[in-house]
Amino acid sequence: xxxxxxxxxxxxxxxxxxxxxxxxxxxxxxxxxxxxxxxxxxxxxxxxxxxxxxxxxxxxxxxxxxxxxxxxxxxxxxxxxxxxxxxxxxxxxxxxxxxxxxxxxxxxxxxxxxxxxxxxxxxxxxxxxxxxxxxxxxxxxxxxxxxxxxxxxxxxxxxxxxxxxxxxxxxxxxxxxxxxxxxxxxxxxxxxxxxxxxxxxxxxxxxxxxxxxxxxxxxxxxxxxxxxxxxxxxxxxxxxxxxxxxxxxxxxxxxxxxxxxxxxxxxxxxxxxxxxxxxxxxxxxxxxxxxxxxxxxxxxxxxxxxxxxxxxxxxxxxx
Amino acid sequence: xxxxxxxxxxxxxxxxxxxxxxxxxxxxxxxxxxxxxxxxxxxxxxxxxxxxxxxxxxxxxxxxxxxxxxxxxxxxxxxxxxxxxxxxxxxxxxxxxxxxxxxxxxxxxxxxxxxxxxxxxxxxxxxxxxxxxxxxxxxxxxxxxxxxxxxxxxxxxxxxxxxxxxxxxxxxxxxxxxxxxxxxxxxxxxxxxxxxxxxxxxxxxxxxxxxxxxxxxxxxxxxxxxxxxxxxxxxxxxxxxxxxxxxxxxxxxxxxxxxxxxxxxxxxxxxxxxxxxxxxxxxxxxxxxxxxxxxxxxxxxxxxxxxxxxxxxxxxxxxxxxxxxxxxxxxxxxxxxxxxxxxxxxxxxxxxxxxxxxxxxxxxxxxxxxxxxxxxxxxxxxxxxxxxxxxxxxxxxxxxxxxxxxxxxxxxxxxxxxxxxxxxxxxxxxxxxxxxxxxxxx
Numbered sequence: 001x002x003x004x005x006x007x008x009x010x011x012x013x014x015x016x017x018x019x020x021x022x023x024x025x026x027x028x029x030x031x032x033x034x035x036x037x038x039x040x041x042x043x044x045x046x047x048x049x050x051x052x053x054x055x056x057x058x059x060x061x062x063x064x065x066x067x068x069x070x071x072x073x074x075x076x077x078x079x080x081x082x083x084x085x086x087x088x089x090x091x092x093x094x095x096x097x098x099x100x101x102x103x104x105x106x107x108x109x110x111x112x113x114x115x116x117x118x119x120x121x122x123x124x125x126x127x128x129x130x131x132x133x134x135x136x137x138x139x140x141x142x143x144x145x146x147x148x149x150x151x152x153x154x155x156x157x158x159x160x161x162x163x164x165x166x167x168x169x170x171x172x173x174x175x176x177x178x179x180x181x182x183x184x185x186x187x188x189x190x191x192x193x194x195x196x197x198x199x200x201x202x203x204x205x206x207x208x209x210x211x212x213x214x215x216x217x218x219x220x221x222x223x224x225x226x227x228x229x230x231x232x233x234x235x236x237x238x239x240x241x242x243x244x245x246x247x248x249x250x251x252x253x254x255x256x257x258x259x260x261x262x263x264x265x266x267x268x269x270x271x272x273x274x275x276x277x278x279x280x281x282x283x284x285x286x287x288x289x290x291x292x293x294x295x296x297x298x299x300x301x302x303x304x305x306x307x308x309x310x311x312x313x314x315x316x317x318x319x
Numbered sequence: 320x321x322x323x324x325x326x327x328x329x330x331x332x333x334x335x336x337x338x339x340x341x342x343x344x345x346x347x348x349x350x351x352x353x354x355x356x357x358x359x360x361x362x363x364x365x366x367x368x369x370x371x372x373x374x375x376x377x378x379x380x381x382x383x384x385x386x387x388x389x390x391x392x393x394x395x396x397x398x399x400x401x402x403x404x405x406x407x408x409x410x411x412x413x414x415x416x417x418x419x420x421x422x423x424x425x426x427x428x429x430x431x432x433x434x435x436x437x438x439x440x441x442x443x444x445x446x447x448x449x450x451x452x453x454x455x456x457x458x459x460x461x462x463x464x465x466x467x468x469x470x471x472x473x474x475x476x477x478x479x480x481x482x483x484x485x486x487x488x489x490x491x492x493x494x495x496x497x498x499x500x501x502x503x504x505x506x507x508x509x510x511x512x513x514x515x516x517x518x519x520x521x522x523x524x525x526x527x528x529x530x531x532x533x534x535x536x537x538x539x540x541x542x543x544x545x546x547x548x549x550x551x552x553x554x555x556x557x558x559x560x561x562x563x564x565x566x567x568x569x570x571x572x573x574x575x576x577x578x579x580x581x582x583x584x585x586x587x588x589x590x591x592x593x594x595x596x597x598x599x600x601x602x603x604x605x606x607x608x609x610x611x612x613x614x615x616x617x618x619x620x621x622x623x624x625x626x627x628x629x630x631x632x633x634x635x636x637x638x639x640x641x642x643x644x645x646x647x648x649x650x651x652x653x654x655x656x657x658x659x660x661x662x663x664x665x666x667x668x669x670x671x672x673x674x675x676x677x678x679x680x681x682x683x684x685x686x687x688x689x690x691x692x693x694x695x696x697x698x699x700x701x702x703x704x705x706x707x708x709x710x711x712x713x714x715x716x717x718x719x720x721x722x723x724x725x726x727x728x729x730x731x732x733x734x735x736x737x738x739x740x741x742x743x744x745x746x747x748x749x750x751x752x753x754x755x756x757x758x759x760x761x
Contacts, residue, residue: 005645005679006658008744010730012330012487012651012678016692016737018685075685118686118738265691265704316700317325318559318572318725 022076028200036189052082054103084125087190201254217274218253252294269312322550323560326698336617350625356665359385388452390601451595457585476580483556486650506593611673644679693732703732710749
C-alpha cells in the first residue's frame with residue numbers, strides 16, 4: 001500500500017475553482033453575444049473573435065516571455081476580458097485592428113503589469129475601452145445601426161446611440177423603452193439588449209458568482225437619481241426607465257462592476273460601491289462631456305474599492 | 320427551522336454508515352492506554368509493571384485541576400509504563416496491558432436493565448463524573464466535572480446537547496439516538512439536575528428525521544427535554560454556533576459558553592454520563608464509525624479505548640483498500656489525518672474514516688481573486704483572506720487586531736475557496752504566532 005497522505009483539516013473541498021467561475025461568466029455572456037450577432041451580423045462575431053484572440057495571445061506572450069511564469073490562459077479570465085472589451089466597442093470593420101490595441105492595453109497595462117489575475121485594481125476591459133475611447137474618438141463613436149435580423153453584409157449604416165441622440169438632438173428623438181429593452185437600437189455590441197444581459201446575470205446569480213448587491217444598488221441608484229432629475233425637469237432629463245435601459249448600465253452593473261477582483265468583498269461595501277457607480281454614471285451623462293458615463297463611473301469606484309474593503313468589515317459573530 | 324446567524328457551508332453529507340447497527344468489537348491481545356486522552360495535563364499512572372488490573376479499574380489519576388481519570392479498558396497484567404506515539408505521531412505517557420480474560424470490576428452493573436431513578440445530589444453527580452473519568456466526546460475532550468462545576472458568579476440557564484452531527488460521514492451519534500434513546504434521555508436528565516436548569520435542548524440536524532422522531536417520542540416521558548430540529552448547515556454543531564441557533568445568544572470573543580449562561584455537551588457524552596452515573600461504568604469505550612466510500616462495508620462499533628487503528632481496520636474490513644489516500648480520525652471538515660495506524664484510540668475518537676487517493680490530494684493553489692467567498696462562509700464573521708496575507712507577511716499584531724483568535728478552525732474558508740488557498744492552515748499558523756507573541760509579552 002502507498003504511504004498515507006497527511007494534511008490539516010478540512011479534508012474536502014467544494015470543488016469550486018477560478019477556472020469554473022470564469023468559464024461560467026463566459027457562458028453568461030453568450031446570450032448578449034448572440035443578440036449582438038443577430039443585430040449587427042458578422043461584424044459583431046468578427047470583432048468578438050479578434051478581441052478574445054488578442055487578449056488570450058497577449059496574456060500568453062507576457063506570461064511566457066516577460067514574466068516567465070506558468071501560463072494561466074486556460075483559466076478563461078482573458079476570454080472574459082476579451083468578450084467584455086468587444087461588447088464595449090462598436091461592431092464595425094474599422095474596429096478590427098483598433099480592438100487589438102485595446103486588448104494589449106487591457107491585458108498588458110490593465111492586468112499583467114499589476115501581477116496578473118487577482119492583483120489588478122481596475123477592471124481590465126474598461127481600462128482598454130477607455131484607452132480606445134480617448135485615442136480613437138471617431139471610430140469609437142461611429143455606431144452601426146441595427147438593420148433587420150442577421151444582416152450578412154459587412155457594410156452597415158452608422159448613426160448615434162440613444163444617449164448620443166439625446167446629447168445631440170434632445171428628448172424627442174429618443175427610441176421607446178421597449179426597443180431599448182430588446183436591443184433594437186444602435187450602440188456597442190453588449191449594451192444593446194437589456195434582456196440578454198439580464199438572462200446572463202440571472203444565471204450568474206443562481207450560480208452564486210455574483211450577488212444582488214452591486215447590480216441592484218447600481219441600477220437602483222441610477223433609476224432613483226435620474227427619476228428625481230426627470231421629476232424636476234422632464235423636458236431636459238431622460239425618464240428613469242429609459243435611463244437604465246439605454247447605454248451601458250445593464251452590462252456595467254451586471255458584468256463589469258461585479259468583477260470580483262475589483263469590487264469590495266463585504267456586502268455593505270458592495271452596496272456603497274454600487275451606489276457610487278449609479279450616482280457617478282448619471283452625473284457624467286448629464287453634466288459630463290461624454291454621452292455615456294458607465295465606464296468612468298466603474299473605474300472611479302474601482303479606486304475606492306481598497307478603502308471600502310478597509311472600512312466595510314463583515315459583522316463579527318463574537319463581540 | 321433554527322440555525323446560526325452567519326456563514327456556513329454545506330458539504331456532501333455522505334452518511335453512508337447510517338443504517339449499520341452498533342456492533343461490539345472484540346478485545347485485542349494487548350492494549351495501550353494513553354494518559355492524556357483529555358484537554359489538560361496527563362493523568363498520573365498509579366499502576367506498575369506486573370500489576371493485575373480489571374476492566375474499569377483506575378490506572379491513571381487526575382492530580383491537577385485540568386485533568387481527568389483514566390481507567391483500564393481491559394483485564395490483565397500491566398506490561399510496562401512508558402511513552403507511546405499517538406495517532407498523530409506525538410509521544411504520550413501510556414500504560415501497556417497484556418489482556419487476560421475479561422474480568423470487570425464488581426461495582427459495574429453489566430445487566431441490560433435500564434435504570435431511570437437517580438437520587439444523587441448535583442454535587443455528588445459532578446464528583447462521580449470526575450471519578451468515572453468522563454470527558455466531552457464532541458472532539459475537545461474537555462473534562463466533564465470541570466464543565467459542570469459552575470464557577471461562582473456565573474449561572475447556567477440552558478443545557479444544550481449537541482446531536483447535530485454536522486460533520487460529513489460521522490454516524491455514531493445517530494446510531495446512539497436510534498438504539499439508546501432512553502439511556503440518552505436519562506443521561507440528559509442527570510446533567511440537567513447537576514446544573515439545576517429547567518430545560519435541556521437537544522439540537523439535531525434535520526437530515527436525521529428518524530432520530531428526531533425517536534428522540535421526540537422518548538423525550539415525552541421525561542421532564543424538561545426539548546428536541547430542537549436544526550437546519551442542515553455546517554458547522555451547526557460547533558459550540559458557539561449551536562448556542563446561537565438554539566438560544567439566539569452569542570458567546571463573546573474569548574469567552575466561554577457559561578458566560579452566556581449556556582453549557583453544551585455532546586450527545587455521546589450524555590450516553591457516557593448515563594453509564595457512569597447509573598451503571599458505575601467509567602469511560603472505557605468509544606462508539607465510532609468505520610466508513611469511507613471505497614470500503615467494502617460500513618460499520619458502527621463499540622470499541623474499548625486503547626484498541627489500535629490497525630486492529631479496528633483488520634476486524635472491520637480486513638485491510639485498507641489499495642486506493643486509500645488518507646485515514647482520518649473524525650469527520651472530513653475538522654478531523655485529523657492519522658499519521659500512525661499502530662496508535663491506540665483515545666477518549667472522544669468518533670471515527671476511522673478512509674478517504675480515497677483522488678480525494679486525498681488538494682488541487683494546486685492559484686491566485687486569490689478577491690471573491691470574498693471565504694468571508695461569506697466564515698461562521699464567525701472574520702476575513703480569512705486578510706489573515707492569509709497578514710500571516711504570510713508576519714504581521715502578527717494586525718492579525719490579532721482583526722480577531723484571528725475568534726477563529727474556530729471549522730474549515731469553511733478553505734472549503735469554499737475557488738483558488739484552493741490553504742486558508743485554514745494559514746490561520747492555524749497565525750493563531751499560534753499570535754499566542755506565542757502574547758506569551759512573549761507576558
